[in-house]
Every structure is written in C-alpha cells, then in structure tokens.
Amino acid sequence: MSPIAHFIGSWLVATAVVDTPRDRRLVTLAGILPDADGLGMVADVAKHLATGQELNFLYYQKFHHLWCHGWPAAIAFTLALTLFAKRRWRVALGCLITFHLHLLCDLLGSRGPSVADLWPICYGEPLFRHPVWFWKGQWRLDGWQNTVICLGLFAGALAMTVKRGQSFTEFFGQQADTAFSATLQKWWKSFVSRKSG
Numbered sequence: 001m002s003p004i005a006h007f008i009g010s011w012l013v014a015t016a017v018v019d020t021p022r023d024r025r026l027v028t029l030a031g032i033l034p035d036a037d038g039l040g041m042v043a044d045v046a047k048h049l050a051t052g053q054e055l056n057f058l059y060y061q062k063f064h065h066l067w068c069h070g071w072p073a074a075i076a077f078t079l080a081l082t083l084f085a086k087r088r089w090r091v092a093l094g095c096l097i098t099f100h101l102h103l104l105c106d107l108l109g110s111r112g113p114s115v116a117d118l119w120p121i122c123y124g125e126p127l128f129r130h131p132v133w134f135w136k137g138q139w140r141l142d143g144w145q146n147t148v149i150c151l152g153l154f155a156g157a158l159a160m161t162v163k164r165g166q167s168f169t170e171f172f173g174q175q176a177d178t179a180f181s182a183t184l185q186k187w188w189k190s191f192v193s194r195k196s197g
C-alpha cells in the first residue's frame with residue numbers, strides 16, 4: 001500500500017492507543033519504517049545518474065520487503081522506538097500493531113502491474129527464509145482499492161481533527177498541528193453554520 005496510507009492509518013491507530021504527541025509519533029513511525037528497506041531505490045537512481053548505466057533497481061529489489069518486513073525488524077524497531085517513549089508498554093504495543101498493520105496492507109495491495117507480480121511477505125527475513133506469505137487476490141499497488149482506502153483514511157483523519165483538535169501533521173511538529181487543526185476546525189464550523197443558517 002502507498003506510504004501515505006501507511007502513514008495516516010498508523011497515526012489513526014496511534015490516536016487510539018497512546019495519548020501524547022511524542023508517543024503517537026513513535027507509534028506512527030513504526031507503521032512507516034518497514035518501507036525504509038525500499039531506500040535502495042535511491043542508491044539505484046544515484047548509480048544510474050553517476051555511471052549512465054541502465055536503471056535496473058537492483059538494490060531496491062534486493063532489499064525491499066526483505067530487510068524490514070519481518071519479525072526481526074518488528075522487534076528491533078519496537079525496542080528502539082520505546083526507548084524514546086513516555087508510556088513504554090503502550091508504545092511497544094502500538095508499534096507492534098502499526099508494524100503488523102503495515103504488513104497486512106502490503107499483503108493485500110502491493111502487487112506489480114501483472115497478475116504474476118505478487119509481492120510476498122517474508123516474515124522471517126532477513127534471518128530466516130520462512131515463513132513466506134502471499135495472497136493470490138493481491139491487488140495492484142496503484143489499484144483503485146488502494147486509492148479508496150487512502151481517501152477513506154484521509155477523510156477519517158480529518159474527521160478526527162475536527163472532533164479532537166489534533167491532526168496527523170503533529171508528526172512533523174506541534175506548531176504545524178496547532179495551525180492545521182485550528183484552520184480545519186474553523187472551516188468546518190463556518191461550513192456547518194452556513195448549511196444550517
């Protein structure tokens with residue numbers, strides 16, 4: 001699934017599990033960190049630009065979904081992130097939930113262009129080759145299902161902002177969140193009063 005869907009979905013889980021901006025940031029981070037193993041793409045593009053060789057995404061394919069999409073990474077990320085947490089047990093639980101939600105979303109919708117391009121979850125990697133999970137009905141990464149889910153999550157996050165006055169922009173800093181949440185609540189208030197008036 002797209003990084004934006006992982007991000008917003010993880011933040012929504014974080015709002016349900018922990019109650020401070022810092023802890024929510026940590027729990028959200030655990031839901032997007034698995035895709036750090038896709039950064040090999042940066043190395044591929046850099047190599048292509050530097051050498052003029054054909055762009056082959058060698059590093060991307062070698063590491064993506066293999067280094068950070070298994071239980072070893074789940075434990076490593078959870079331990080590292082809880083070091084910075086206020087409520088450690090709750091953050092640890094939240095991190096494990098968002099990490100595995102990421103895996104589930106990838107299992108459902110991260111297929112390549114053709115039906116044969118199924119992308120499995122190698123849950124033991126990089127330490128063990130097994131278990132390997134895949135779903136034959138996996139939809140395309142750029143499929144309409146992912147777009148619908150992403151829009152749904154975005155709408156849910158905005159509704160949460162209107163209701164609670166906190167938004168996913170808090171991930172980037174408190175100031176951004178205060179400004180964004182206040183503006184959205186103001187817009188919503190004037191929209192509702194115009195509708196009823």
Ligand SMILES: [Zn+2]
Nearest residue numbers: 034035102106
């Ligand atoms: Zn992923």
